[in-house]
Structure formats: C-alpha cells, structure tokens
Amino acid sequence: DAGITQSPRHKVTETGTPVTLRCHQTENHRYMYWYRQDPGHGLRLIHYSYGVKDTDKGEVSDGYSVSRSKTEDFLLTLESATSSQTSVYFCAISGTGKNYGYTFGSGTRLTVV
Amino acid sequence: GQQLNQSPQSMFIQEGEDVSMNCTSSSIFNTWLWYKQDPGEGPVLLIALYKAGELTSNGRLTAQFGITRKDSFLNISASIPSDVGIYFCSYSGAGSYQLTFGKGTKLSVIP
Numbered sequence: 001d002a003g004i005t006q007s008p009r010h011k012v013t014e015t016g017t018p019v020t021l022r023c024h025q026t027e028n029h030r031y032m033y034w035y036r037q038d039p040g041h042g043l044r045l046i047h048y049s050y051g052v053k054d055t056d057k058g059e060v061s062d063g064y065s066v067s068r069s070k071t072e073d074f075l076l077t078l079e080s081a082t083s084s085q086t087s088v089y090f091c092a093i094s095g096t097g098k099n100y101g102y103t104f105g106s107g108t109r110l111t112v113v
Numbered sequence: 114g115q116q117l118n119q120s121p122q123s124m125f126i127q128e129g130e131d132v133s134m135n136c137t138s139s140s141i142f143n144t145w146l147w148y149k150q151d152p153g154e155g156p157v158l159l160i161a162l163y164k165a166g167e168l169t170s171n172g173r174l175t176a177q178f179g180i181t182r183k184d185s186f187l188n189i190s191a192s193i194p195s196d197v198g199i200y201f202c203s204y205s206g207a208g209s210y211q212l213t214f215g216k217g218t219k220l221s222v223i224p
Contacts (some may be wrong), residue, residue, distance in 0.1 A: 033211075042119075042216035043156070044199065090155050094212075101146050102212060104155030 006091050006105035013112055021076040021108050023091030025071075031094045032074040033058075033102070034037045034066060036087040043090065049074055081112045116140075119202050121213030126192055127223050134218040135186040135200035143205060144179050145185040146212065150199040159200075160187070192222050 004025045008053050023032060033048040035058075045058030047066040054065050063085060065077045076087055088109050092102040116139040126132055136145070144163055148156035160171050162178035162185060175188045185204075189196055199219050203212040209212055 014186075035214075040216065043214040045211070047172075048160040049192065092155075101161050102148075102156075104157070106155050 002094050004090075004091060004103055004105045005109050008064050009106065010109045011111070013110070015082060015112055016080050019081050019110065021089055021091075022095075023074040023075045023076070023105060023111070025074075025093045027093055027095070027103070029093040029095045029103075030071075031096075033092040033094075034064070034074070034076045035090045035092065037067065038087050042043060043098075046076065046089075076103065078110075079112060081110075082098060083112050086110060086112045116214050117202070117204065117213060119218055120198075121218055122216070123219040123221070125221045125223060127190060129195060130192055132189040132192055132196070132220060134200060134220075135184060136204075136215050137184040138204065139183070141182040143182075145176070145215040147174075147176050147185070148203065148214075150217070153177060154196065156199075156201055158176045187201050189220075192220075193223055194222050196220060197222050207215065 007039045030104055031050055034046040035043045036046055041085050044060045046060055047058055049068040051086045067072050067075045088107050090107050091105040094102045119136045142208040146161050147159045149159050150156040165178055165182045166180050167178040173190045178185055187199050199217040202215045206213050210215045
C-alpha cells in the first residue's frame with residue numbers, strides 16, 4: 001500500500017548545501033508530519049501541517065523549514081545541512097476522528113558529510 | 114514538559130517467551146497508541162487504546178490503557194523471530210491529533 005511515499009529514500013550531501021525531502025500522500029489526509037529518528041532519542045517531531053499553507057513547529061525545528069502548497073505534498077527543507085542533521089527522516093499522515101493513528105512513510109536516510 | 118518513559122530500552126529473549134514492555138507519563142492522556150518498526154521501515158500501528166482500563170488484543174499482542182491514564186503496557190505472547198524490531202508507545206492529549214513518542218523498546222528474539 002503506497003498511501004504515503006517519501007523521496008529520496010537515501011541521500012548523501014555535503015555540509016552547507018540545501019536539501020529538500022518530499023512526502024507525498026494519496027489519502028487526502030489533513031495532517032502531515034515530519035519526524036527525525038536518532039539512536040537514543042526515538043522519534044522527534046520537526047514540523048507538522050494541519051492544512052494547505054498551515055504549518056507549525058515541533059520539538060526540533062531549528063535548521064528546518066517546511067512547505068505545503070497542496071494537500072498531497074509536504075516538503076522538508078534543510079536550508080544549510082549540518083552533520084548534526086544526519087538522521088533518518090519519517091513523514092507521517094493522519095486523518096481526524098476517533099481512528100487517527102498515524103501512517104508512516106518508509107523513511108529517508110540522510111547523511112551529511 | 115510532559116515526561117514519557119518507555120522501558121525497557123532493549124530486550125533479548127528466547128523464541129517462545131512472553132514479552133512485556135510499558136510506558137509511563139507524568140500527565141494524563143486520552144489516547145495510547147503502540148507502534149512497531151521493522152528494520153529499515155517506518156513504524157506501523159499495532160494497537161490503539163482510547164479509554165482508561167481498556168484492554169485490547171491483536172493476535173499475540175495485548176495492550177492496556179492504565180486506569181490512572183498515565184501508563185500503558187504491551188505484552189507479546191510466545192514470541193517469534195518476526196517480532197524483532199523497535200516498539201514505540203505514543204500518546205495524544207486532549208483535543209490534539211498530535212502524537213508524542215517514547216524512545217522505543219528494541220526487541221531481539223533468539224531462535
């Protein structure tokens with residue numbers, strides 16, 4: 001089931017370069033989220049969106065920006081990548097109502113060298 | 114801020130053994146969700162709990178929403194090799210669809 005896809009799956013980039021990760025959903029869900037996963041820290045929220053052009057910061061938003069120009073796409077941008085941003089990034093979507101558990105993408109492994 | 118403690122951090126068990134892990138918080142929550150992450154993949158929802166005292170099963174998995182609304186546990190019975198992965202608890206507060214995740218319990222099953 002490809003209700004949510006992330007691209008690229010893997011990326012290596014140099015320190016100081018901009019990087020954009022894409023999350024695409026076909027579920028027409030209102031909410032979209034970007035998390036990063038690091039050993040010892042679990043999943044930490046970077047930014048989230050509650051509608052087109054409506055976004056807000058999460059727990060670890062410094063150095064990241066997001067954009068959502070249409071329902072199906074949520075972009076995460078590292079303006080100037082640093083080694084501390086080497087991580088696995090997950091996008092998630094959720095609907096509303098009682099059964100709103102997240103659906104996660106397969107992740108993007110980003111390495112900043 | 115809200116504290117969410119998930120334990121244990123990691124477990125090594127023999128195939129066939131039962132497993133128990135839990136999450137505790139410093140605040141009261143409305144929803145507990147348990148996820149499993151297979152290596153190289155995103156987390157997948159296992160069980161959702163919506164009211165205090167609720168006990169829900171999904172195959173060999175059983176989870177309970179603590180009566181105080183500050184804790185939850187997940188049990189896996191008769192573990193098998195494909196149970197290997199990281200298990201996350203998560204919660205949401207009143208009026209929120211945003212989930213906060215524990216740091217995970219890494220489960221290894223020895224055949």
